[in-house]
Amino acid sequence: MALALKAENISKQYRLGQVGTGSLSHDLNRFWHQIRGKEDPYLKIGESNDRTQKGESDYVWSLRDINFEITQGDAVGIIGRNGAGKSTLLKLLSKVTKPTTGKISTKGRIASLLEVGTGFHPEMTGRENVFLNGAILGMTRKEITRKFDEIVDFSGVERYIDTPVKRYSSGMYVRLAFAVAANLESEILIVDEVLAVGDAEFQKKCLGKMGDVSKGEGRTVLFVSHNMTAVKELCSKGILLNQGLLDYQGGILETIMEYQKSSQKQSxxxxxxxxxxxxxxxxxxxxxxxxxxxxxxxxxxxxxxxxxxxxxxxxxxxxxxxxxxxxxxxxxxxxxxxxxxxxxxxxxxxxxxxxxxxxxxxxxxxxxxxxxxxxxxxxxxxxxxxxxxxxxxxxxxxxxxxxxxxxxxxxxxxxxxxxxx
The missing domain is CATH 2.70.50.60 (abc- transporter (atp binding component) like domain)
Known part of the structure; x- marks a missing residue:
């Protein structure tokens, strides 16, 4: 099978209390090292992203030296404790932000649902946002129109489709956002924990749709959740993150077992x-x-x-x-x-x-x-x-x-x- 995603030594560094990773003096220092052909000096510092411990450095590594390959049609569950780096990894794969080091290779269009409201303009109606999201994915208006009724029917918000989405509840937001991400023709679907906002019936409907996307349509699905039952039901492979490091990757049952073993130490x-x-x-x-x-x-x-x-x-x-x-x-x-x-x-x-x-x-x-x-x-x-x-x-x-x-x-x-x- 052909590769859908490949991550090579990707890392993400943040500076605490700052937007981005530095200040003017740090940027000048980086530039000075760059023109002299030397390594970024701030890549040599920083601590792991352990939120339970007091750190000594202003720099933390949200992710460090992550490597994996995902083939087309795989359904992969990404699991780990809070602060493990799961959401950061999905943002890098979705190209919302750039890795500090490393390279990410993707094949095909990516549709992602990372946070409530991601990709939606609050002043635009649900209908307008469907077409906006489709255009961002590179689809023509004709392609979006062909899928429009299917999207609205799946979301269950037909009555409010011409209402500005700023007036939607968080559940309505997620319903429409998931319907857009899952039904528009992307080769890779990335879904974060946001499904927890929806009710039990809609969560079951979403899991069924993601299963169809992966098994029936041969598209690649990356799914982050704390619900091990849902991960086990949907995914065949797993990636376990711990404090920004890749702890384990393999079959989903083995990955969940490793997660449970590591969690027992946190009593x-x-x-x-x-x-x-x-x-x-x-x-x-x-x-x-x-x-x-x-x-x-x-x-x-x-x-x-x-x-x-x-x-x-x-x-x-x-x-x-x-x-x-x-x-x-x-x-x-x-x-x-x-x-x-x-x-x-x-x-x-x-x-x-x-x-x-x-x-x-x-x-x-x-x-x-x-x-x-x-x-x-x-x-x-x-x-x-x-x-x-x-x-x-x-x-x-x-x-x-x-x-x-x-x-x-x-x-x-x-x-x-x-x-x-």
Whole structure:
């Protein structure tokens, strides 16, 4: 089979706090080295993109020395923890940005869906944006017209097709954007995590369409998702990224297994640097999160676990809540439970600690991770953190994992909530 994509030693460097990778003095320094026939001096510095550690350098490598080949008709899942470099890689492959070093070779037109609203002009209608996207892909107006009804029918937004897209909800945006990317005649389809915005029915419809694109039409699909079930269903090959490095590539099942192994090492998160560099945003900063056995140095089905969350809240006079959602690495939801931090619109800026116990014999043997959702009034999400810690529950008696999960359960937890304010 002919090659569709080839990446040769591609790397991407960013300078923290800057647009681009430097300042005027740095650009002059680069130019001076270039005219003397010497290497860019800033390629010799920089650290890996580990967001959990305090760094010493202003330069970070979002990707470093990535090499792979993808043949025509392959469906490839790109997986890894948050900050691994997945979205950066897709931006390079889509030619949204250039690699700092290395070369990318592609054969055929590329249609990409990277973020909500990518490629759409907010002041133009849905109809106008369909034709705009087709023109960007190099299609003639006649070709786009031939596909137009199919695109609108798939998106389900026919009633609003002549409305400016700035008035669309995020779900409508994604529906139309995916319909355009998947139905216009491109040889390579690149899709990031944005499908998570759509409802379950539309996600299933999108996965079916991507399967048809790959298996039925022989087009190449690159798919980034944290949903291992969807990746396993759609893709035959996988690429695993970790802190900007290519950790593994091969069959999709083997790639997912390697991902699960690496995630088991992250059973606790402790931030020791400045508050501004902790995981979070302008509302919430996570300082510590851990899942530890109450009786052993490891977790097994016969021992309970203590869950501890410590975070900094920067919002005053709101009702603050935290939701803990436990998932398997096959993306089955085991349980979700919420703690009301403040209830009388009396939140203050400062540190809060939430602790609860998971009883013994609650979980089967297997691999799990927590998803955290911080909210206001149990309605508005202030910050969502996926896959912050992963852990393994062992079955000591049987010495083997149990594949059958119990399904969604609704245990009741008693919360201990402290504030240092």
């Amino acid at each position: 606790s998160y402790l931030h020791t640097g400045p508050l501004e560099t902790a995981l979070g945003n302008e509302y919430i900063r996570i300082l510590e999160f851990s899942v530890k056995s109450q009786t052993n140095s490891f977790l097994d089905i016969d021992s309970g676990a203590k869950v501890k969350l410590r975070f900094y809240n920067d919002s005053e006079n709101i009702n603050l809540d935290a939701t803990f959602e436990l998932r398997t690495y096959e993306e089955s939801v085991v349980f979700h439970t919420g703690a009301l931090i403040t209830t009388n619109k009396d939140s203050k800026k400062g540190e809060y600690t939430v602790e609860f116990d998971m009883p013994a014999n609650l979980l089967n043997a297997g691999n799990y991770y927590f998803r955290l959702i911080f909210g206001q009034d149990q309605r508005k999400a202030l910050y969502i953190c996926d896959d912050i810690v992963g852990f393994e529950v062992e079955n000591v008696k049987l010495g083997t994992n149990i594949a059958q999960m119990p399904g969604i359960i609704r245990p009741k937890f008693e919360y201990k909530i402290d504030s240092s304010i």
